[in-house]
Amino acid sequence: MTTCAIVAGIMPNVTEGCVADAKTGVRLATRSDESDLRDLTRLAVQGDRSAIESLLARLRPMVVRYCRARLGRVSGHYHIADDVAQEVCIAVLAALPRYRDMGRPFASFVFGIASHKVADALRSSVRSAVPTQDLPDGPDQGPGPEETVVRYIEAEHARALLSRLPENQRELIILRVVSGLSAEETGNVLGMSPGAVRVAQHRALARLRAMADVESIA
Amino acid sequence: MTTVHPGCSPRERGPEADPDVRRTDEIIDALARRRPVGEDADAVVRLLRALAADVDQRLSSVSITPST
Numbered sequence: 001m002t003t004c005a006i007v008a009g010i011m012p013n014v015t016e017g018c019v020a021d022a023k024t025g026v027r028l029a030t031r032s033d034e035s036d037l038r039d040l041t042r043l044a045v046q047g048d049r050s051a052i053e054s055l056l057a058r059l060r061p062m063v064v065r066y067c068r069a070r071l072g073r074v075s076g077h078y079h080i081a082d083d084v085a086q087e088v089c090i091a092v093l094a095a096l097p098r099y100r101d102m103g104r105p106f107a108s109f110v111f112g113i114a115s116h117k118v119a120d121a122l123r124s125s126v127r128s129a130v131p132t133q134d135l136p137d138g139p140d141q142g143p144g145p146e147e148t149v150v151r152y153i154e155a156e157h158a159r160a161l162l163s164r165l166p167e168n169q170r171e172l173i174i175l176r177v178v179s180g181l182s183a184e185e186t187g188n189v190l191g192m193s194p195g196a197v198r199v200a201q202h203r204a205l206a207r208l209r210a211m212a213d214v215e216s217i218a
Numbered sequence: 219m220t221t222v223h224p225g226c227s228p229r230e231r232g233p234e235a236d237p238d239v240r241r242t243d244e245i246i247d248a249l250a251r252r253r254p255v256g257e258d259a260d261a262v263v264r265l266l267r268a269l270a271a272d273v274d275q276r277l278s279s280v281s282i283t284p285s286t
Contacts, residue, residue, distance in 0.1 A: 068273035078273075154268030161265065173246075177266050178273055180250040183243065195234040202242040208262045216261070 041106045045099050052096070056089060059110055062179040063088050066111065069178040070118045072159050084121045088114045107181060108188040115171070161208050169204035176201055 037058065043051035064085040071081040091113050099109060162170050168190065175186045176197070183194040183201075192200065233239060248255045249266055252274070257263040 065270075065273045069269060151268050151272055154265050155272035158265035158269035161262070162269075173266070176246050177249045178270055195232065198239055198243045199233045201246050202236075202239040205242050205245070205262060209260070212261045212265070 037106055038101065041099070042101065045096055045101075047097070052093070055106075056093070059092070059107070060085070060089055062107070062181070063110065063114055066114055066174060066179045067118060069159070069162075069174045071121060072156070080121065084117050085114075088117045091117065104188050105185055107185050111175065111179070111181075111189045161211050164211060165204055165207060169200060169207070172197060172200055173204050173208075 037055075040051050040055045040058070044055045064082060067081040067085040067088065068078050071078075071084060074080045088110070092110055095109075095113065099106075162173060165173070172186060172190060175181045175189060176183070181189065183197040186192075187194045187197045190197070245255055245257060245263060249263070249270060252270060255263050255267065
């Protein structure tokens with residue numbers, strides 16, 4: 001089966017709000033999860049269609065969160081970030097036949113691709129038209145307007161603070177907090193030991209607190 | 219499970235064993251798992267939680283149809 005056929009056949013659209021397990025929270029990977037993921041990856045590399053679907057279902061929410069955190073909203077929407085997440089998933093699928101397990105978790109391979117795609121998007125000055133959402137079929141079950149606005153303002157404030165961190169610390173906090181990777185997985189993505197990740201995230205949080213304190217005084 | 223030699227000082231065990239570093243790791247883990255952190259007075263924790271909630275949000279038009 002060609003990559004195009006795989007992509008066309010199983011690639012779901014990552015549209016605004018498509019974070020499948022957002023309601024149930026994020027589960028950090030355990031050692032057995034990593035083992036499952038490795039088996040799944042091995043089967044997916046061999047072209048097993050159901051393994052590819054399962055692999056994508058596991059990875060896509062993390063990729064969407066990562067892209068949203070890095071790229072933020074444009075005109076109040078996550079369309080650009082979600083499009084980039086879609087591109088990441090397609091690139092992962094396209095690269096799958098060439099993937100070789102070198103002992104590092106598959107997530108590090110995926111977030112390596114995601115990091116490059118996000119950097120490309122940030123460099124690009126072209127912003128496509130922002131499509132409007134479909135009209136809802138029923139009452140909106142989400143948070144009310146006031147809560148939405150408060151959350152939006154706080155999220156933007158978090159992004160502004162994160163943007164002032166050194167790149168490595170910013171990436172680390174986004175992978176740990178937003179994408180929900182474990183210290184081990186984050187270390188594999190960033191080329192650090194889990195212990196170094198824990199120390200660096202402590203320093204990053206201290207730095208963020210110092211910046212927030214200065215803002216509150218000013 | 220981390221084995222800590224009782225004879226080792228925190229300095230000898232390295233910065234990872236620092237109680238503050240471990241507390242931060244607990245906070246980060248709780249944020250990552252979208253669980254209550256118990257640090258509501260901490261503005262940065264509140265902001266990071268808001269960012270996580272913002273990127274998690276589920277709006278309408280969720281599609282699982284194959285793209286072409």
